[in-house]
Amino acid sequence: MSEPTKELADDIFRRRVLRARTTPPGQKLMDGFKLYERACGLMRDGIRHQFPNADADEVEAILRKRLKRLRQIEEHGIYHDLSEEQTP
Amino acid sequence: MTPDEATNQVIDALERLKIPYMLVGSFSTMIYGLSRSTKDADIVLQLEGMSIRKITAELPSEFVLDPQIKFESATGTTRYVVEVPSIPFTIEFFRLSADPHDNERFRRRSAVSSEQLGRTVVVPTLEDVVLTKLRWSVATERPKDVEDITNVIAVQGDDAFDWDYIHHWCAQHGTRERLDEIRASIPPIDD
Numbered sequence: 001m002s003e004p005t006k007e008l009a010d011d012i013f014r015r016r017v018l019r020a021r022t023t024p025p026g027q028k029l030m031d032g033f034k035l036y037e038r039a040c041g042l043m044r045d046g047i048r049h050q051f052p053n054a055d056a057d058e059v060e061a062i063l064r065k066r067l068k069r070l071r072q073i074e075e076h077g078i079y080h081d082l083s084e085e086q087t088p
Numbered sequence: 089m090t091p092d093e094a095t096n097q098v099i100d101a102l103e104r105l106k107i108p109y110m111l112v113g114s115f116s117t118m119i120y121g122l123s124r125s126t127k128d129a130d131i132v133l134q135l136e137g138m139s140i141r142k143i144t145a146e147l148p149s150e151f152v153l154d155p156q157i158k159f160e161s162a163t164g165t166t167r168y169v170v171e172v173p174s175i176p177f178t179i180e181f182f183r184l185s186a187d188p189h190d191n192e193r194f195r196r197r198s199a200v201s202s203e204q205l206g207r208t209v210v211v212p213t214l215e216d217v218v219l220t221k222l223r224w225s226v227a228t229e230r231p232k233d234v235e236d237i238t239n240v241i242a243v244q245g246d247d248a249f250d251w252d253y254i255h256h257w258c259a260q261h262g263t264r265e266r267l268d269e270i271r272a273s274i275p276p277i278d279d
Contacts (some may be wrong), residue, residue: 017242024203025200028121041229079167
């Protein structure tokens with residue numbers, strides 16, 4: 001398979017933008033929720049593949065742990081701990 | 089419970105308590121730009137002297153306040169995280185800071201009516217979404233901020249923006265160069 005060209009990438013982006021221009025804002029929010037639920041579903045599939053003996057609660061616990069790790073990476077260096085007494 | 093139900097319950101609680109708020113982060117970028125996966129709802133609150141616990145007390149017991157409070161140094165904002173353990177979704181509350189642009193975007197916030205959500209949600213203006221994302225982009229170099237700004241400008245089109253307002257705050261924040269780079273990278277889009 002050949003590498004995607006800038007022209008192809010721009011064309012895909014253009015189509016997404018044109019579709020978004022005709023989509024109601026609330027629908028875009030609902031789509032965002034669905035995309036996240038789908039992403040979590042795929043992560044659960046991956047966890048079940050790696051840990052075939054895990055029950056549903058264990059799968060959820062591993063999912064939450066992985067999401068927490070991703071959040072920590074994303075927020076590294078941005079947020080700093082503050083005790084409740086220091087709250088402005 | 090689903091993420092949209094959790095978000096709706098939080099907004100209901102804020103409205104019952106008459107706490108001025110606005111939805112920021114991925115919510116506001118989706119309103120003006122493209123849909124993207126969202127793992128949390130970010131909400132700026134004008135709490136005055138009110139404790140965050142008054143809000144969590146108004147929520148169902150499934151909502152759990154993380155005792156660890158965080159401080160974000162780019163805009164001097166305090167963040168509180170509320171988890172909904174039954175679903176991998178979080179609500180993040182940000183106290184309105186003393187930062188001049190944070191206050192101005194809160195003052196300019198506007199209500200967007202949504203049939204899909206069955207309610208009105210309050211969000212920053214599109215100019216303020218771009219300005220805040222620019223600050224985050226320059227301060228943190230997170231690729232998703234550049235992507236969000238690109239999407240909002242592309243979907244809205246150049247004519248939708250008050251560029252004088254944006255340029256004024258970019259000069260204050262030192263983000264003009266990043267803005268110009270992003271605008272130059274957007275391919276022409278014809279309806």
